[in-house]
Amino acid sequence: MQSLDSFIAGLPKAELHLHIEGTLEPELMFALAARNKVALPYGSVDELRAAYDFGNLQDFLDLYYQGTAVLQTERDFYDLTYAYLEKARADNVLHAEIFFDPQAHTDRGVPFATVIDGLDRACRDAQATLGISSKLIMCFLRHLDQAAARKTLDQALVHKHRIVAVGLDSSEVGHPPSKFRQVFARARDAGFLAVAHAGEEGPAEYVQEALDLLRVRRIDHGNRALDDPALVNRLAAEGMPLTVCPLSNLKLCVVDDMMQHPLKRMLDADLMVTVNSDDPAYFGGYVNANYRAVQQALNLDRDDLVTLARNSFEASFLEPAEIAALNGKLADYLATTPG
Ligand code: ADE
Ligand code: ZN
Numbered sequence: 404m405q406s407l408d409s410f411i412a413g414l415p416k417a418e419l420h421l422h423i424e425g426t427l428e429p430e431l432m433f434a435l436a437a438r439n440k441v442a443l444p445y446g447s448v449d450e451l452r453a454a455y456d457f458g459n460l461q462d463f464l465d466l467y468y469q470g471t472a473v474l475q476t477e478r479d480f481y482d483l484t485y486a487y488l489e490k491a492r493a494d495n496v497l498h499a500e501i502f503f504d505p506q507a508h509t510d511r512g513v514p515f516a517t518v519i520d521g522l523d524r525a526c527r528d529a530q531a532t533l534g535i536s537s538k539l540i541m542c543f544l545r546h547l548d549q550a551a552a553r554k555t556l557d558q559a560l561v562h563k564h565r566i567v568a569v570g571l572d573s574s575e576v577g578h579p580p581s582k583f584r585q586v587f588a589r590a591r592d593a594g595f596l597a598v599a600h601a602g603e604e605g606p607a608e609y610v611q612e613a614l615d616l617l618r619v620r621r622i623d624h625g626n627r628a629l630d631d632p633a634l635v636n637r638l639a640a641e642g643m644p645l646t647v648c649p650l651s652n653l654k655l656c657v658v659d660d661m662m663q664h665p666l667k668r669m670l671d672a673d674l675m676v677t678v679n680s681d682d683p684a685y686f687g688g689y690v691n692a693n694y695r696a697v698q699q700a701l702n703l704d705r706d707d708l709v710t711l712a713r714n715s716f717e718a719s720f721l722e723p724a725e726i727a728a729l730n731g732k733l734a735d736y737l738a739t740t741p742g
Pocket of ligand 2: 623681
């Protein structure tokens with residue numbers, strides 16, 4: 404009988420909610436600042452890390468956008484992405500679906516092509532050298548207007564083959580999914596799948612809007628959906644995946660205590676939940692740390708952990724045959740792992 408920590412470590416899994424800009428570790432931030440001659444308002448890595456004390460989502464976003472200033476060249480985006488994929492592979496992530504925020508870069512004068520070229524090259528190299536597959540999801544910043552999102556979509560069209568879906572992130576409250584209805588329709592018509600952050604800080608109605616107006620294939624977070632029992636029933640009946648991020652929820656005060664995290668209630672309500680790291684450089688851990696945190700706080704058993712891993716494959720945007728292959732790797736792991 405092995406410990407559940409080592410079971411988690413070896414468990415094959417996918418990560419479906421990960422902002423590449425949120426993987427910018429302080430050490431890399433300082434290295435890129437030196438490389439690009441960007442002044443940072445912190446004297447040291449320790450001083451920067453000490454600032455990671457957030458009262459809510461906006462506190463975090465202010466630092467997160469400030470940090471992106473060091474990302475300037477194709478090589479910077481490559482280094483950032485490759486470093487994440489190495490860490491993910493070490494956590495036995497076999498497939499990652501990675502968010503990026505083009506507007507956080509294009510609004511600073513970095514061309515869209517510079518961003519996507521670096522991300523895409525790292526993804527291809529990591530597939531070849533580490534054996535991890537990945538897809539890219541382009542998010543619109545919801546605190547900006549729909550016209551800006553539309554301009555970003557237009558820039559993305561020539562790169563369509565490198566981007567699987569559009570998403571919606573940044574400051575949630577006051578920026579409902581309905582604000583982006585037309586641009587999502589246009590993106591879907593162009594062949595992009597859709598996802599959206601909803602119900603992280605915003606109400607259950609935002610989750611409903613994301614389903615009905617944006618026609619999303621997954622809800623990112625979705626915690627507040629639990630406030631509405633009819634919505635929970637609908638999410639369960641539709642098998643709608645939720646990409647839940649436990650350490651993020653704790654750091655951003657979405658939950659006060661990990662023992663109060665809704666993940667177990669979500670599993671008990673037959674929701675298709677997955678566990679993810681969101682912005683691991685800021686929230687204290689990569690995907691396995693998130694699995695460990697909920698396992699301990701909510702007393703999850705081995706079957707719960709297997710359900711979470713299986714859900715991560717089923718909820719991915721891979722082809723059915725690719726999902727079947729990953730489920731096969733999971734079955735091999737279970738067959739050879741005692742306990
Ligand atoms: N951008 C990066 N992380 C985010 C989060 N947790 N919620 C909304 N926008 C984000
Ligand atoms: Zn997120």
